[in-house]
Amino acid sequence: MIDQILIEIDRGLKLLSTPTKQNRDRPDKDILESSSLTTLEKKTHSKYMRVNHSGEICAQGLYRGQLFFNKNKDIESKLTEAATEEIDHLAWCESRINELNGSKSKLNPFLYIGSFSIGAIASVVDEKYNLGFLSETESQVALHLESHIKKMNPSDKKTLKIIKSMKEEEEAHKISAVEMGGVELPNTIKKIMGLASKIMTTTTYKV
Numbered sequence: 001m002i003d004q005i006l007i008e009i010d011r012g013l014k015l016l017s018t019p020t021k022q023n024r025d026r027p028d029k030d031i032l033e034s035s036s037l038t039t040l041e042k043k044t045h046s047k048y049m050r051v052n053h054s055g056e057i058c059a060q061g062l063y064r065g066q067l068f069f070n071k072n073k074d075i076e077s078k079l080t081e082a083a084t085e086e087i088d089h090l091a092w093c094e095s096r097i098n099e100l101n102g103s104k105s106k107l108n109p110f111l112y113i114g115s116f117s118i119g120a121i122a123s124v125v126d127e128k129y130n131l132g133f134l135s136e137t138e139s140q141v142a143l144h145l146e147s148h149i150k151k152m153n154p155s156d157k158k159t160l161k162i163i164k165s166m167k168e169e170e171e172a173h174k175i176s177a178v179e180m181g182g183v184e185l186p187n188t189i190k191k192i193m194g195l196a197s198k199i200m201t202t203t204t205y206k207v
Contacts, residue, residue: 008064015060016109022091023084028161036155045159046102047205048148052163053093054105054204055141059086061112062137065119066130078180082173089166096162105204131182136190138174140197142167
């Protein structure tokens with residue numbers, strides 16, 4: 001157990017302190033940069049991507065936490081697959097933030113620790129609720145990605161393409177969790193998760 005804890009600490013520190021390497025090309029690689037974006041629009045879009053980047057930090061923490069106590073090999077395989085896909089999301093967001101001259105959130109270390117803890121607790125409580133928690137998380141992430149799509153200048157096709165691709169994969173992860181037996185969470189828990197998500201997106205937009 002001590003070795004496993006040390007491995008997770010090392011993994012988290014590397015995730016938070018080193019540039020993320022993507023396994024797949026960015027979905028916008030063949031799209032030209034828009035020359036019509038104003039300085040203010042670039043700043044605003046970079047903040048949206050900062051929120052999305054922090055969301056992916058949360059996702060990595062959540063997945064690692066869920067895997068920490070998990071004993072089901074099928075669930076382990078699916079969670080690992082989803083976590084690997086979302087490493088790409090993390091890298092895409094990070095590189096796009098840099099292109100827009102933005103910065104990552106200073107709250108990321110706290111978000112990772114909190115998400116890891118929540119994922120670990122969920123994995124201990126019940127397998128079906130663990131998957132249900134994952135499904136609801138992906139659903140809420142997809143919703144805030146959709147809200148960003150609606151708010152952005154349509155001429156920023158590069159950022160929009162990244163966000164739309166991420167949204168498609170988040171929705172696929174949600175479906176996968178349900179197919180594996182994830183149960184719908186009680187409305188109270190959904191509301192608490194929604195409130196926590198709103199706090200995260202609001203604070204990381206600013207910090």
